[in-house]
Structure formats: C-alpha cells, structure tokens
Amino acid sequence: MNEMDSEHLAEALRAGVRRTFKQVPREQELQSWRASPKTVAKVLVDAGLGEVIVLLEMSTLASDARIDMLLVGSHPECGELSVVVVENKQWSQLHVLRGTRRVVHPGSGPEGSQHPVEQAWDYCRTLQHHLPMLHRRFHGLVNLHKAPAEEVAKLVPPACGLRSEVDLARMRIFGSAPDARQEMGEFLASVLSGENAARHRRLIDQAHVRPSEALMLAAQEAVRGRALFTLLDEQRTAVDRVFQTVEEGFTENNKQVFIIVGGPGTGKSVLALELLGLLSAVGSAAVHASGSNAFARALREHVKGRRGGVESIFTYFHQHRRRTRNHLDVLICDEAHRLRKDSNLRYDSVEDRSDTPQIQELINAARVPVFLLDPRQVVRRDEVGTPEEIRRIALEMGIAEGNIHSIELSLQFRQHLCPEYVSWLEDLLGYEDAAPRPWEPSEGFQLLRADHPQQMEDYLRLQTALNRTARITAGYCWKWTKKVQPGGRLANDIRIDAWERPWNADKPIRKKKIPGKDMWATDPHGFEQVGCIYTAQSLDWDYTGIIMGRDYTWHGGRWLATKNEDPAAGGPDRHQLVRNIYRVLATRGKYGAIIYSTDPGTRALLAELGVPPVAQAKTVLDKQHHALAEAVARADDRSTPTQDGLF
Known part of the structure; x- marks a missing residue:
C-alpha cells in the first residue's frame, strides 16, 4: 500500500465499498483515501512494522459504519492477536464546541462532527463486543496528519474533556509534526508486531462474529433494567415457548x-425486548432486527442510557x-x-444484486428465527411480511411443518383502557367488508373529531403542556420538500386553508x-412537524392527531382509495395499503386520538357515528386548567416535554 498509486487505491476502495456495503462513496471519502492511508503506511514502514496487515474500510460488524483502517498483528509481549483502530482526519484547523464535544472543521458545517477519539473508541468497543477473541488487546489511534501540534492539543484533556467511559490509556492522537509521527511509530511498535499477522487476519475473516458474553450480559441488564410492563398470558406463553426451544x-x-x-x-416489541434480555442472560x-430506522434508533436510545455499548444489538433486516x-x-x-422481497439496496450494481428472498436470508442466519408482525401494517407494495409468506419460504427451505410455530397475540396494552377502540377503527375503515x-x-380512551387541523393542534398542544406526549401525523397527500429553506426553516408543505405545517x-x-x-417520534421538538407513516410506525405517544387526506375518503356509502404522493402505496393493492396506513396512524395514541379529514363527506361520517368534537373537549380542558391554557395560548416558546415511554 505504501507504494500504491493514490488514485488507484481510491478507485479500488470505491469499487469495494459499492460491492460490499452497497454504498456510494462521497467525494470527501475519495479525497481521504487518496491522502490518508499512505501516511499511516509510511509510519508503519519507518517503525519496522511493514509486515503488519492493514484492513481498509472494515465493517464495524454491527452496522453499516466503516472503520477507516484496522491494523492487525501480534502483541509484542504475548504474541496473541492485537489490533489498532485508526481514524483518519484531514483537518488542519478545528474548534471544539463546549458541552457537546463536537468538532467544527472545514467542511463540517456549524453543527460539527463527532469527536474523533470518541469515534475511534466506539469502533474499538464494537469490535471487542463482536470479536471475543480480541479480549482486551485493542487500541485506537486518531491520525491527524495535516494538523499542527496546537490544533491537536484542542482535542485532548485538559483542553477538551471526553466521555467518562473512554479508556484514555488505549487511545492516542497524533498530528503532522515530525516528532509526532515518530511517536506514532513508537506507540504502534509497543502494541503491534508483524509476526503471524497474516494468520491473525485469517482468524478474523473466519471468526464466528457474534455478541460477546460481556455484551450479552450488558444487554440483559440494559433491556431488563426497567420494567415496561409485566408480560401476561399469551405474551408470557410466547416468550416461554421460544426460550424453551433455545434451552x-x-x-x-x-x-x-x-x-x-x-x-x-399487543406487546410485540416489548415481548421482543423481554426475549432478548432473557436470552442474553443465559449467554x-x-x-434484534427491524426494517425501520426510526424504530431501531428509538430502541437504541431506550437502552443506551442504562448500559453503554449495547446499541449494536439492534440491527436492520438487510444487514443479515x-x-x-x-x-x-x-x-x-x-x-x-x-x-x-429482497435485501437489495438502491445503489446496488447489477452484479451485486441477489434474487434471494429477504425472509430466506433471515431464516438462514439463525437456528431460531422469530418473526413478530401485524399483517395489517403492510404499508408498501414491496413489503411481503405476512405469516403465509414466511411459512411458504420456510417450507421451501426444507423446514418441517412441525418446526414452524404460530402464536397469536390479542391482549391490548397500548389502548388497554379501551381495547374496543381498535375493533371499532377496523370496522370504520372497512376491514372484512x-x-x-x-x-x-x-372513559379510558378519548376519541375526538376535528373540523379543522388548528383545533386538533390547539388541543394537543395543551396536552403537551400537561406533561403528556403528542404528535400529529398525516397521510402522504402533500409533497415532501427535503431541502432546508433559507434561515434553516422547513418548507410548510402541508397547507389546509390558513393552517400550514412542515413534514418531519x-x-x-x-x-x-x-x-x-x-428521532422525530421521540424528540420533544417533533411536535412542531407533521409525521408520516415511515416515522410513526412502531412507536406511540399519549395522544395522537391524524390528518386523513384525499387518498381515503367516504363517498356513496363506501371508502374510495385514490393516488397520493407515495408511489410505494400505489398499484393494485392501493386500497389495502392506504387503509393500513391510516389504521397504523390512528393507533399510535395510548389515551386518545383526534381525527381530521380534508374531505367533508368523511368529516360528516365521523359526526354521524357520534364521535365527539374536539372543540368541546378543548373547552372542558381549558376550564380545568384555565391559567395554563391562557399561558399556552400566549406562549411564543412552544417547547414540549421529553418523551420517555416509547412502546
């Protein structure tokens, strides 16, 4: 690598990243590949470590994140496997933001980047968690090969504090000065030698990558560290049956x-967490895997505060x-x-695409695959998660009929004070004709109708002032402007009369x-934007507002499903998909739901069915909390309380 042409190396890495990670590298990455790896290679050669194996853009083994460089060799003292994680940065100038420890540098924008020492430490810990053979023979290094000493000093104590769990004895940071490059070589020689490096690299390639015992214990403590609710009857039966099979x-x-x-x-996700905790406890x-970024992030945040490092247990379907x-x-x-249908990603080249069904990949990956689902939450035409399809593929794989176990959950936990609501909603939307x-x-669940979205927002805003969580969601009937407007604003894409709000x-x-x-569903500031099916599905809050658009309306005694702004919800199954979307959105509230439709006929239907008006409920709430209601109406700062419960 030390003698390799920089452009050739960058092109080789570009092809490898596309082939292996299904990602298209940014120009910033290409620039780094042209400049940074050779600076490390030179230090290795100068230090007599030319036989050390260098792995470029290695997977963290737990996510789509990539490690810039992993140096593999033997520890000079014991001869066992030893690795060094290298995080390359081309920064020549930098500024550390107080409080967040994020680093502002040319090209970062005002929000800055993660502190590189903490980034390298996170990669080290992830490798340790998934390669038990490492034990504690790992170190991290930040290669600031363009930064003078005075800039490097800004990143380390006492100038900059780091997270308490970062083991500074294992981390180093080196700048561009000649003495710093020499010290970098001396450090690497103290923890690495080239002896048996090729053999150790093969061991990593062949390793059975799995959570380490320490990580499984951490997951057990974090996941089960706070009771969400006690599993009852069928939930407990489901967990026990899976656990017994494993035992x-x-x-x-x-x-x-x-x-x-x-x-x-019905407790599917909490059941999944309980099962994860129990299984981790016995080694x-x-x-855990899901197909939702928002859901996986919420789960990671849920366990992160109780025990660090376990976020990597939560993965995505395509990663398997x-x-x-x-x-x-x-x-x-x-x-x-x-x-x-499959795990192919948008930027996969033709040769990298596979016809293997995603369900087959997941069944193949584990001795006991467990699928938790609600077939009436299929909301895209490319989603195939039904019991029938999972069973069909399992049988095609040669799995015996007796080894495919079906369990039904019916007890209601989210709307436990009014389990009848879900049944009523399904009848409203026309399920099973x-x-x-x-x-x-x-008394246990407050279903309301709004004649205008402003009524809905006013009511929900007062609920948030009462320390209750709330969000407004809508069907995909308005275009979504991703581009941020001048001044850092979001475009108000959703316009209904004088009321206008942005999408998340x-x-x-x-x-x-x-x-x-x-993070829209869990960050308290998410109340100021309107969520969609992709940010709301799988999560819940105390009160939910639903805006039904033109894509599902009541006319002539029946529901009509029409084209909306989401092509994934179209095709021959449009009616079923759009209906499922509104069923999901209308079941996110634990204590109440407010429905508004842009269609007069649909609003009239809700009134005919006896759904109370939200204006009436708002009047009652105003009288009960008169001073607070007046303060909310006057407030310019529309902050909302932190959401704690996610499930």
Missing part, C-alpha cells in the same frame, strides 16, 4: 421458526444478507410486516432544534 439445544438441521402475530398495541447469541448459516442462535425480527358503526365514548425533517437541524426523521 433444549440445537442441531444443524433442526431450525425452529416462530411466527408471532398481533395487532397494534445465547441473540440479536451475508450471514453464514446458523450464525446466530436467535434472530428476533421485530416489525416483520416490513420485510421486503364491515360497515362503520356508532362510537360509544369511553429528513436530517436534524440542530440550530433550530429540529429533529431528523429517525
């Missing part, structure tokens, strides 16, 4: 497939496409209605405290 042991050709079906709020290699057979003991596929029926108001942001705008799409 009985495995044989190579005796896969057991579990298909657990339940409607919204079984179990991983290259797992060897029975790589894991248990793969918990949550929200499996979001399964796709049912006719809408009158709503009988319940694609990426966070930290200066304006606007969360990105993955």
